Amino acid sequence: MPVLVITGTGTEVGKTVATAAVAAAAVAAGRSVAVLKPAQTGVRPGERGDADEVARLAGAVTARELARYPEPLAPATAALRAGRAPVRPHEVAEAAAKLATEHDLVLVEGAGGLLVRFDADGGTLADAAKLLDAPVLVVATAGLGTLNTTELTARELRSRELDLLGVVIGSWPTEPDLACRCNVTDLPEAAGAPLVGALPEAAGALSPAAFRSTAPEWLTPCLNGTWNAEEFTAREAPAPFARGA
Template structure:
């Protein structure tokens, strides 16, 4: 793929990015849809507005102890986007070696998952010291993140219960066939829990979109939940093919 622009802002609606709340949870309609790519683009765009940004990955799977994970990828991309070294702070809650959902990965590693409260506490701490905290989920919205089978949606509810009402969820979606159903299902799950869907992002927009992909983008732009932007294809498979 060609090198990306040095700024992430052309890909995202700057007005909507500027209006994002203090805590933004980023989920996807599936795995490998471009969540890390999206987190980096959002972080860079916010940092370029002069905002202080922290990124928290509750559970990182599929990497060894000394391998770079999604947090490292975010930091590298933010700098590539021209936001400046040190403008974004990144971190993980827990790391697991198997490339699968957190609960089965933890079982294979023979460790227990951190409780959701530990992640909520870390996000709250970061929110006290930064203008924005971006929280990257694992896979989709309802992937289980702790031993009590709680999810990113539950983390969003827990943060609100603990006094962090200024928050919402960004949903990263695919461009191709099937994305409309998966997007609507995710948005419906958020609405059923009373959670604020801040917008959708196309996580891998192709250089030469098909009629199906163009039609999907037009449909997404007509939803009540705004389309925040479309990132160029190449940012999925973050640890291997991201620029």
């Protein structure tokens, strides 16, 4: 798996912190890692972007952006309003492929969800993943509403014949409500793919040293971690509902 594409079921789902966790676990396993952010929006020159945040948390990784636009909008819209050239899927694929010749693992972090547009032609992260023939990791929220957005994302991946590696819960609450607890068992069914990780609430607020040492505990072995989905489900999911006679 030289390239892994990471998308979310929407914005603010914990995608950047999850990307950092995957990077940190890979670095801890002795792998060289690069993170590629095709289009960074809502950040001005000199400000830290998502790739920079991944590097801050994960440590010794190569961080690269292809373009950044100042307004916090979809990349295609942000590029148009800024009067700048958009990023196109083939450019993302070419950059990731080049980084893969120099690193053991390249993480391509999208903007928002899978079908957020990069350009006026409708190019998306899904198109870049197809060009790369790369598996996709989906970062989802824990609570109410996540089943619908996760299943829609999974269906779109399958319609494009893309490999869905699994689902990571971007932020697992300290005190999960009933919806969160039920979603532990419902998310894999909705996605048709396994849970491969769950990050604790406010993981991104940890010190870099604490983040790097703990990150492998949040991810399954397929992501260089030690997290056990069955144990997590047994601990967090509610007891099966028993119907009356």
